[in-house]
Amino acid sequence: MSALIARQAQPTLAERLADLAVQVLIDEADLSPKPGLVDRRGSGAHQDLHLGLMHASAQSLWPAFAAMADAARSEGRVSQALRETLGQLGRDGEAEMLRVTAGVNTHRGAIWALGLLSAAAMLEGGASAGEIAASAAALARLDDPAAPCNPDSHGARVCRRYGVLGAREQAQYGFPAVIERGLPQLLASRRAGAGEQNARLDALLAIMSTLTDTCVLHRAGLEGLNRMQAGARAVLDAGGAASLAGRRQLRALEGEMLSLRASPGGAADLLAATLFLDRLTPSLAPTGSY
Numbered sequence: 075m076s077a078l079i080a081r082q083a084q085p086t087l088a089e090r091l092a093d094l095a096v097q098v099l100i101d102e103a104d105l106s107p108k109p110g111l112v113d114r115r116g117s118g119a120h121q122d123l124h125l126g127l128m129h130a131s132a133q134s135l136w137p138a139f140a141a142m143a144d145a146a147r148s149e150g151r152v153s154q155a156l157r158e159t160l161g162q163l164g165r166d167g168e169a170e171m172l173r174v175t176a177g178v179n180t181h182r183g184a185i186w187a188l189g190l191l192s193a194a195a196m197l198e199g200g201a202s203a204g205e206i207a208a209s210a211a212a213l214a215r216l217d218d219p220a221a222p223c224n225p226d227s228h229g230a231r232v233c234r235r236y237g238v239l240g241a242r243e244q245a246q247y248g249f250p251a252v253i254e255r256g257l258p259q260l261l262a263s264r265r266a267g268a269g270e271q272n273a274r275l276d277a278l279l280a281i282m283s284t285l286t287d288t289c290v291l292h293r294a295g296l297e298g299l300n301r302m303q304a305g306a307r308a309v310l311d312a313g314g315a316a317s318l319a320g321r322r323q324l325r326a327l328e329g330e331m332l333s334l335r336a337s338p339g340g341a342a343d344l345l346a347a348t349l350f351l352d353r354l355t356p357s358l359a360p361t362g363s364y
């Protein structure tokens with residue numbers, strides 16, 4: 075093989091970021107047992123979702139993530155022009171997702187979070203998770219005049235009704251659910267020897283314990299949100315997913331979520347964002363690999 079062909083076969087950084095974004099979506103979907111969510115065991119609280127659809131949806135988003143990271147490479151800094159390009163690419167990604175899933179919303183929140191983080195990771199090569207999240211926040215705070223205002227999205231409706239902050243603000247504040255909850259818990263549970271799957275479940279529960287997840291509010295109201303947060307805290311207080319007592323609490327939480335039809339889709343997206351930053355930070359160096 076000629077040197078030229080060998081060089082062309084090397085994935086670009088934008089392609090590696092897209093690989094990683096898709097991989098963490100698949101890892102999130104596969105992680106089991108997750109309360110109320112689609113996982114390897116089944117569809118959780120959903121009628122129209124299943125694991126194969128989550129995988130197909132994740133794969134369909136690769137071009138959108140690669141294009142967002144590539145746009146950030148071309149622009150080289152946080153700017154209004156980059157924000158507008160990302161908005162268009164995000165909407166194109168959503169359209170492709172809806173085409174592949176025949177209209178089911180599988181990953182709208184994930185496109186938002188991982189799209190911004192992929193672009194920010196490209197801008198902030200070699201930076202810490204907090205710095206990448208801060209750069210994503212700066213992008214999210216810029217207005218996108220071309221964004222269609224949808225006052226009837228589930229998120230917009232419950233934010234108005236309950237006066238809470240949703241996916242938009244989570245990004246604008248620098249992903250506190252990821253930086254202050256998910257990532258520290260993932261690292262702490264790993265350090266305590268929980269095992270990788272249990273550490274990821276603990277990270278999800280840490281996010282659920284404080285997040286105003288608009289998916290849960292939309293389906294189960296404030297009572298559902300309070301029960302989700304308290305139930306997730308109870309699992310962690312009992313020793314986490316790796317402990318027998320924690321598993322008992324996790325089963326109880328799952329029963330409650332299913333009886334309320336509640337699904338923490340926003341927390342699931344932020345777990346994917348946690349896994350993205352976790353795997354990205356040590357590997358952004360030019361020689362690193364995912």
Ligand SMILES: CC(C)(COP(=O)(O)OP(=O)(O)OC[C@H]1O[C@@H](n2cnc3c(N)ncnc32)[C@H](O[C@H]2O[C@H](COP(=O)(O)OP(=O)(O)OP(=O)(O)O)[C@@H](O)[C@H]2O)[C@@H]1O)[C@@H](O)C(=O)NCCC(=O)NCCS
Pocket residue numbers: 120160161162164165179180181182183184185186187188189190218221224227228229230239240241242244285286287288289292293339340341343344
């Ligand atoms: C700014 C946007 C995020 C749009 O926000 P908005 O709140 O108006 O819209 P929603 O349609 O509600 O989408 C927000 C999704 O974000 C996830 N989420 C929820 N709470 C939080 C939170 N506190 N923090 C972070 N993320 C959160 C959640 O996504 C997951 O749930 C989806 C399923 O939800 P839903 O459709 O409600 O599903 P069901 O209950 O199953 O419906 P029914 O069965 O009852 O019908 C699933 O997709 C998960 O991903 C929320 O859904 C942003 O999207 C935007 O403006 N995009 C435009 C493009 C752009 O500018 N992009 C920039 C670069 S990427």
Ligand SMILES: Nc1ncnc2[nH]cnc12
Pocket residue numbers: 102103110111112113118120123128180181184337338339340342343
């Ligand atoms: N595993 C999952 N189940 C249901 N909704 C989701 N949204 C993102 N991940 C999800």
